[in-house]
Amino acid sequence: EPEVTQTPSHQVTQMGQEVILRCVPISNHLYFYWYRQILGQKVEFLVSFYNNEISEKSEIFDDQFSVERPDGSNFTLKIRSTKLEDSAMYFCASSAGLAGYNEQFFGPGTRLTVL
Amino acid sequence: AQTVTQSQPEMSVQEAETVTLSCTYDTSESDYYLFWYKQPPSRQMILVIRQEAYKQQNATENRFSVNFQKAAKSFSLKISDSQLGDAAMYFCALYAGNNRKLIWGLGTSLAVNP
Numbered sequence: 001e002p003e004v005t006q007t008p009s010h011q012v013t014q015m016g017q018e019v020i021l022r023c024v025p026i027s028n029h030l031y032f033y034w035y036r037q038i039l040g041q042k043v044e045f046l047v048s049f050y051n052n053e054i055s056e057k058s059e060i061f062d063d064q065f066s067v068e069r070p071d072g073s074n075f076t077l078k079i080r081s082t083k084l085e086d087s088a089m090y091f092c093a094s095s096a097g098l099a100g101y102n103e104q105f106f107g108p109g110t111r112l113t114v115l
Numbered sequence: 116a117q118t119v120t121q122s123q124p125e126m127s128v129q130e131a132e133t134v135t136l137s138c139t140y141d142t143s144e145s146d147y148y149l150f151w152y153k154q155p156p157s158r159q160m161i162l163v164i165r166q167e168a169y170k171q172q173n174a175t176e177n178r179f180s181v182n183f184q185k186a187a188k189s190f191s192l193k194i195s196d197s198q199l200g201d202a203a204m205y206f207c208a209l210y211a212g213n214n215r216k217l218i219w220g221l222g223t224s225l226a227v228n229p
Contacts, residue, residue, distance in 0.1 A: 043160075043206060045216035056215040091160060098150040100142070100210040101167075104217065106160035 002026045004107035006092050012113045013082055021077045023092030032075045033093040033104060034067065036060075042050045043091070048099075060097065082114045117142045119209050120219035128197045135182075136192045137193045138207030147171050147211035149183070149190045154204040154222070163205070166190065194225075202227045 005024045013019050025032050034046040047057045049067055066078045075094075078084055089111050093104040118141045128134035140149065151163040166174045166183050173181050178198075182191045194201055207220040 014172070031215070035217070042221050043208075043217075043219040045218070048215040050215075074210075089158065099215065099217065103162055103165070105162075106152075108157065108159045 002105075004092055004094055004105050006031075006090075006107035006110050008110060008113045009108065009112070012115065015084055015114055016081050019079050019082055019112060021079075021090050021092075021112070023075045023077070023094075023107055024073055025075055025092065026096075026105055027073070029094035029096050029105075031055075031095045031097065031099060031102075032067075032069070032097070033095075034077045035091045035093065036042030036088040037091065037109075038085075038088040046077070046090075078099075084114050087112055087114045117138045117144075117209055117211050117218045119207050119218050119220040120206060121207055121223050123223045124221070125224045126227040127228055128194070130197055133193060133195045134197055134209075134225065136194075136205050136225065138190045138192070138220055140188050140190060140207070140209045140218075142188075142211040144212035147209060150183075150208040150210070150217070151179070151181070151190075151192045152208060153201075154206060155200075158204070160206070162197055164192065172229060186222070197200060197227050199227050199229060 007022045032049040037043045047061045048055045062081045089109045091109045092107040095102040095104045120139045125185045127224045147168045149166045164176045178195045180193045204223045208217040
């Protein structure tokens with residue numbers, strides 16, 4: 001069964017460093033998403049991506065964040081200069097069509113720890 | 116603003132018994148979808164059940180069913196014949212209108228006692 005994969009499973013970085021979180025969505029999916037979950041808190045939407053551009057982003061997704069689909073298979077989230085409060089679980093998701101009617105499939109997550 | 120509220124941080128149930136997890140939501144949209152996701156210790160979000168707002172019939176998936184009360188904006192999840200593998204965090208989520216994102220509740224941690 002096709003699945004969303006994410007690498008790495010755990011990333012430890014120093015404050016101020018750049019990190020890139022990688023996701024491989026399901027191959028025929030067209031919509032891609034990043035969410036994050038700070039320990040003990042709600043899952044929060046970060047950004048959705050369709051047709052090679054951002055279609056929606058939250059207030060969390062500021063200039064420190066960027067997304068890219070560099071090669072038609074990977075979908076990356078870059079944090080330019082990490083802060084302590086960026087420590088969270090980051091989930092990638094994809095859907096075949098607009099979410100809601102179409103199920104969003106989630107990856108296993110990347111745990112980001114900023115020291 | 117769209118919100119999802121889960122008022123039960125923790126619940127427990129005996130194996131083979133039935134448990135109901137509560138969720139209320141708020142949206143001004145007429146077109147929306149509601150979801151229950153399960154997050155086991157492995158952390159991967161798994162869709163349990165989905166309800167389209169325009170459907171009056173409550174969704175069911177095997178041992179999982181919902182009680183969708185549209186006027187009350189309530190969307191509870193019933194798990195029948197609970198199994199040890201049902202132990203997980205359960206999240207209620209809302210997808211409304213053209214908003215290309217899920218709005219999540221805080222989650223309910225379900226323990227299943229043997």
